[in-house]
Amino acid sequence: MHEMIKGANVGLSSLxxxxxxxxxxxxxxxxxxDGDADVSVLLLDENGKVRGNEDFFFYNNPAAADGSVQxxxxxxxxxxxxxxxxxxxxxxxxxxxxxxxxxxxHRRAAFGQLENLRVTLxxxxxxxxxxxxxxxxxxxxxxxxxxxxRRGGEWKFRAVGQGYATGLAGLATDFGIEIDExxxxxSEAGANPxxxxxxxxxxxxxxxxxxxxxxxxxxxxxxxxxxxxLRTARKKVTLPKPKKSLAEHDTWRSSLLFPAATLKxxxxxxxxxxxxxxxxxxxxxxxxxxxxxxFGAPAGRMETFTEVSLPHGENPKRPDxxxxxxxxxxxxxxxxxxxxxxNALKAEQIQDYMDIAxxxxxxxVITLSNDVALEGSPLVQVKxxxxxxxxxxxxxxxxxxxxxxxxxxxxxEGVRHEPHAWLLxxxxxxxxxxxxxxxxxxxxxxxxxxxxxxxxDETLCQGxxxxxxxxxxxxxxxxxxxxxxxxxxxxxxLPVQRVKRGTDPHxxxxxxxxxxxxxxxLDAEIRIDGIVGTLGVSAxxxxxxxxxxxxxxxxxxxxxxxxxxxLVRQLAEAPADMHVQTLVEGGAAGPRGTLERLRPxxxxxxxxxxTQITGFRLSLFKGMGSSRGNAxxxxxxxxxxxxxxxxxxxxxxxxxxxxxxxxxx
Numbered sequence: 025m026h027e028m029i030k031g032a033n034v035g036l037s038s039l040x041x042x043x044x045x046x047x048x049x050x051x052x053x054x055x056x057x058d059g060d061a062d063v064s065v066l067l068l069d070e071n072g073k074v075r076g077n078e079d080f081f082f083y084n085n086p087a088a089a090d091g092s093v094q095x096x097x098x099x100x101x102x103x104x105x106x107x108x109x110x111x112x113x114x115x116x117x118x119x120x121x122x123x124x125x126x127x128x129x130h131r132r133a134a135f136g137q138l139e140n141l142r143v144t145l146x147x148x149x150x151x152x153x154x155x156x157x158x159x160x161x162x163x164x165x166x167x168x169x170x171x172x173x174r175r176g177g178e179w180k181f182r183a184v185g186q187g188y189a190t191g192l193a194g195l196a197t198d199f200g201i202e203i204d205e206x207x208x209x210x211s212e213a214g215a216n217p218x219x220x221x222x223x224x225x226x227x228x229x230x231x232x233x234x235x236x237x238x239x240x241x242x243x244x245x246x247x248x249x250x251x252x253x254l255r256t257a258r259k260k261v262t263l264p265k266p267k268k269s270l271a272e273h274d275t276w277r278s279s280l281l282f283p284a285a286t287l288k289x290x291x292x293x294x295x296x297x298x299x300x301x302x303x304x305x306x307x308x309x310x311x312x313x314x315x316x317x318x319f320g321a322p323a324g325r326m327e328t329f330t331e332v333s334l335p336h337g338e339n340p341k342r343p344d345x346x347x348x349x350x351x352x353x354x355x356x357x358x359x360x361x362x363x364x365x366x367n368a369l370k371a372e373q374i375q376d377y378m379d380i381a382x383x384x385x386x387x388x389v390i391t392l393s394n395d396v397a398l399e400g401s402p403l404v405q406v407k408x409x410x411x412x413x414x415x416x417x418x419x420x421x422x423x424x425x426x427x428x429x430x431x432x433x434x435x436x437e438g439v440r441h442e443p444h445a446w447l448l449x450x451x452x453x454x455x456x457x458x459x460x461x462x463x464x465x466x467x468x469x470x471x472x473x474x475x476x477x478x479x480x481d482e483t484l485c486q487g488x489x490x491x492x493x494x495x496x497x498x499x500x501x502x503x504x505x506x507x508x509x510x511x512x513x514x515x516x517x518l519p520v521q522r523v524k525r526g527t528d529p530h531x532x533x534x535x536x537x538x539x540x541x542x543x544x545x546l547d548a549e550i551r552i553d554g555i556v557g558t559l560g561v562s563a564x565x566x567x568x569x570x571x572x573x574x575x576x577x578x579x580x581x582x583x584x585x586x587x588x589x590x591l592v593r594q595l596a597e598a599p600a601d602m603h604v605q606t607l608v609e610g611g612a613a614g615p616r617g618t619l620e621r622l623r624p625x626x627x628x629x630x631x632x633x634x635t636q637i638t639g640f641r642l643s644l645f646k647g648m649g650s651s652r653g654n655a656x657x658x659x660x661x662x663x664x665x666x667x668x669x670x671x672x673x674x675x676x677x678x679x680x681x682x683x684x685x686x687x688x689x
Contacts, residue, residue: 025144028156028183036172036179039154040147042415043179044114045320047096047146048125050169052138053104053521059138060516060553061127063107064192065093066199068122073200075119077254080201082192084256087313091323091351092116093123094313100503100518101399104140110317111172113179114352122173124184124199128192132165135187143169145181148320148387149415156183165191192256203254281450284457293364293461295330297454298344298392301426302328302360304451305347308444314429316347319358319388319419324351334380341376347390357386363393364423364461371404374418378406381416388417396422396465396500400529424464424504427455428511436514465504466660468497479544479565491537495546499533501660502548502561505667513552520549520558540565550667555675561667563648563659570662572670573643575607576678584637588626591640595619597677599644599669604629607639644670 026039036043050063067079074080081088086095092115096108111123125143129135141158156170164187171182188194196203269276282300287293305312306328313323329346345360359377363369369391377389395403397420406418433439434448455462471490478484484491502519510517523532540546544566549558555574562571579587588606595602604622606614606629614637615629622628631637646669649662 025152026154028154028181030156030158030183030185033180033182034154035175036145036153036181040149040151042148043153045110045112045148045322046172047150047318047320048109048111048170048172049106049144049146050109050125050127051101051104051106051140051142051144052135053140053523054138055522059129059133060098060105060551061107061129061135061138062192063095063109063125063127064195065095065109065111066124066126066196066201067093067116067120068124068199069119070121072122077201079120080196080199080254082256090115090117091313094317094323096318098516098518100506100521104521105518108318110320112322112351113172115322122171124168124171126166126168126195128166128195132191135161135164135167141167141169143183148417150320150417150419151415154181156185158185160185161187163189165189166195168195196254201254203256280453281447282454284454284459287459287461290365290367290461293459294344294362294367297364297460297462298360298362299330300451300454301392302330302345302347304447308433308439308447310433310439310444311430311448314433315421315426316349316358319390320417321347321349321356321358321387322351322354324349324356334384336376336380341380343377357381357384358388358390359386360390360392363391366394366467368395369393369404371406374404375406378408378416378418382409382414385414386416388419391418391420392423392426393420394423394462394464394466395420396424396503398496398499398503398529401496422464422504422507423455423462424507426462427452427464428507430455431511432514435511464508465497465500468501468659469493472497472659475540476565479541484541486538486541488537488541491540492533495533495536495540498546498548498563501663502550505561505664506550508664509550509552509667509671516551516553518551520551522549552675559667559670559675561663563663565648568648570646570648570666571643572646572666573641574670574675575639575641577639578607578637584630585627587637588622588629591629592619592623592626594678595642595674598674601644602674603641603643603645605641605643606631606637607641608635609638610635642674644674 026034028034036046050061052059052061054060062083064080064082066074066081069075078085081093081095083095087093092112094110096110098105098107100106107127109125116123135141138161141161142155144152144155146152158167158169161167166188168184168186170184172179173182174180188198190197193203282296287296305315306326309326312326313321316326317323326347326349328348330344331342332346333340333342343359344362347358347360349356359381361369361374361377374389374391380386381389391403393403397403403420408415430448430452434445434452439445439448454460471493475484475488475490475494478488478490499519506517506519544564546563546565548561550561551558556577557575560571560573562573564571576591591604595604598619600618600620602619603616604619605616608614608631612635614631614635617628629640644666646662646666649658649660
């Protein structure tokens with residue numbers, strides 16, 4: 025991979041032969057797990073300005089109609105979070121001279137609070153070809169990470185690294201867009217007025233000029249004025265209330281397009297699940313595009329096929345499905361191999377499909393199963409013939425990700441046509457049916473029981489490979505919990521990785537496995553977009569209890585007794601067995617008690633010696649299932665239930681609405 029320094033530029037064609045479509049990834053990490061940023065893309069003409077508001081892509085305008093730009097959303101990485109952007113350079117209009125890739129922070133928080141700011145660019149085969157790390161972020165609340173520009177008939181990349189203290193508004197205005205920066209909580213129903221920050225009244229110094237020379241700007245009188253000021257308040261789409269049912273009795277069930285009740289065996293489940301999914305992808309363009317854009321597919325007419333026979337030596341091979349996308353006379357093709365229930369992908373089978381794809385000039389092989397892929401731990405190992413010029417990307421998609429994307433479209437973002445929304449709803453019904461085999465990750469693996477037994481009788485030693493396998497399964501489970509919760513809330517929900525960028529994932533998991541052997545604990549932190557603090561999940565294998573918790577910082581105004589009283593009032597509907605602990609300066613243990621005991625006496629939360637209060641920790645405990653799978657008594661179901669209970673009975677009551685707790689000021 026070509027590493028760049030600030031101000032440097034490089035021709036993309038010199039790094040890869042497959043750069044007609046690229047993926048730009050912006051990454052960062054947060055020491056406290058709370059930090060986040062929003063990516064944006066601007067298409068500029070030869071004068072360095074946008075042609076109109078439609079050339080500005082951000083969370084309210086995530087995709088271009090011609091498919092040239094699509095924001096793919098955020099995913100966890102080993103070093104924190106990574107936000108990806110799909111750019112089809114062949115589809116960009118001729119008058120677009122530059123593509124600016126930027127990010128901004130909510131409420132103008134400083135990028136100096138984040139670490140490991142980095143941009144990477146991958147070619148259509150998924151291979152990273154260049155990277156640029158920003159090392160001097162401080163008070164800036166928006167950053168131009170880099171830009172892709174035309175020069176001499178080819179596309180080049182410049183590492184910019186320019187910051188703005190004026191946030192998204194300053195960045196956008198600099199490129200010819202006038203915006204109303206109204207993404208503060210006061211524009212959202214149910215927000216706490218005490219938390220509102222009025223950014224419109226703020227005045228900040230103008231950003232310093234970029235180091236690299238830019239094309240001369242058009243005089244103000246000649247610059248094309250945007251048709252209207254662009255509003256940045258996040259769009260919230262809600263489903264209409266269901267109509268009264270015409271059923272005569274509660275036992276009557278609506279007919280389903282994809283019934284799953286009669287499924288009998290794994291082969292039938294795989295065949296039906298593949299056919300249903302590929303059919304819906306082809307019929308609902310937003311959904312099909314959402315799933316394939318991350319794999320390098322262009323925007324275009326999609327057609328899908330099942331049970332296709334392809335020649336391979338003496339024995340033809342039959343992948344479960346084929347996806348083909350046509351754009352501008354070119355066809356992008358991916359082979360699909362599907363597994364349901366706990367069935368594992370077979371390396372030999374995938375290797376055959378990779379060889380077939382390479383020979384036939386196909387672009388990708390997509391595997392689909394209930395397993396969740398982890399960075400540094402591929403689900404299947406395949407050999408790649410380096411002598412072949414044509415590269416085939418091997419990508420994995422979990423059934424949990426499929427359900428997540430369907431939920432995001434029909435519950436929160438919306439689709440263009442009502443029948444398409446109905447189709448996605450029917451797909452969700454199918455995926456969630458117990459007979460479909462598409463429930464997601466549901467087995468902690470063969471090492472689970474021996475590791476638990478070893479912890480119980482204190483015979484598990486550090487360095488045991490089985491402990492590493494349990495840590496990997498735990499990481500998969502946490503990522504699936506994030507997908508499920510994010511789909512329900514319509515918010516970014518990501519696991520927090522408190523590691524430095526570049527940390528070897530195998531070494532990190534080995535260290536966590538040693539901690540598991542020593543303490544018997546599996547720990548995770550989950551960040552829900554907009555929440556103050558992170559949701560902690562801890563599974564104690566020695567006591568067979570799961571603890572879910574969140575730490576809320578103390579308000580900056582008011583009196584400690586008022587804080588305690590208001591917190592107890594906010595938790596009036598929370599479970600009586602919830603534990604509340606006061607956090608004090610110096611990290612010493614503060615007063616604690618159950619909510620049942622504190623309700624009549626909130627003052628018991630105050631330190632007797634008057635020590636400064638820094639916050640409050642709220643915790644719930646739940647018994648842990650013993651089996652490794654997803655049965656009613658299983659560990660996985662216990663974790664799901666614990667997270668659901670904590671969110672619905674604690675976080676929701678802190679916020680007044682799902683997803684945004686307030687400081688008890």
